[in-house]
């Protein structure tokens with residue numbers, strides 16, 4: 001397979017049009033066969049549910065080239081399950097797990113020339129998504145839907161290694177109790193844009209959102225879950241029904257417990273206990289773990305002992321172990337690595 005002529009080490013985290021994408025249509029209560037297409041455009045009626053009432057959800061995962069030259073994805077079954085939860089919450093049809101996995105596999109295979117080589121730091125980002133495609137004007141679910149999967153190569157999230165970031169405590173809320181914070185809905189991102197643009201303008205990399213009801217507990221950032229490392233070397237991660245259940249975070253907790261023998265707690269984390277932690281990181285597919293060096297709470301700085309130069313030592317161990325599993329250098333737990341080619 002001849003790879004595309006791309007400077008893999010220097011592509012950013014952006015969209016590039018690749019050769020194939022997958023599309024399936026839902027009509028009269030059933031999904032059609034689904035197929036690959038070379039057409040990267042979508043034509044919809046002006047009144048489609050996605051345009052009028054934001055009826056859309058998505059997923060995000062990556063395909064990697066492993067050390068021994070295979071193309072694999074990481075726990076795609078969990079993305080399939082999570083998309084079902086998102087769809088149900090938004091009154092959209094369920095994409096069967098087999099159909100989801102088949103679509104991901106087909107698109108990655110068809111775009112094999114776009115899968116970055118091992119060691120480049122780049123990966124193939126996979127974006128499955130679904131939206132209401134038939135017209136609605138009265139507020140109700142659409143009757144027809146499209147499920148699509150697109151892929152685009154993305155560069156290493158951190159060029160030249162992961163430097164700790166500074167984040168701020170946001171005055172905005174991300175998710176209400178009993179709202180949609182636990183599902184991957186586009187609407188959760190639309191309403192976060194103003195908060196993130198504001199934070200960036202103030203010089204912060206991300207927002208830490210507190211729980212909307214009491215504003216005393218740590219929730220997550222706009223697109224990543226928190227992990228904290230205690231001074232005793234344990235892992236603590238916030239528990240809340242309005243947090244998006246990150247697959248990266250769940251995998252890190254497993255790795256911490258079963259590979260590194262760490263004590264792992266998923267529990268409510270009060271903001272006023274944050275200064276007691278030794279290390280802090282953000283978990284998500286894009287960066288795996290972004291180390292946090294400082295949290296700014298309205299001018300009051302919480303600086304973690306791990307500092308601003310490098311990832312904390314335990315965060316680094318977690319990062320190396322998980323990325324080692326993903327790249328095939330370390331043996332994976334049963335079922336985590338899905339080989340495509």
Ligand SMILES: *Cc1c(COP(=O)(O)O)cnc(C)c1O
Nearest residue numbers: 223224225244246247248284285
């Ligand atoms: C996607 C997402 C994450 C990260 O989840 P992963 O499965 O690890 O990629 C975290 N928080 C939010 C709000 C998200 O949308």
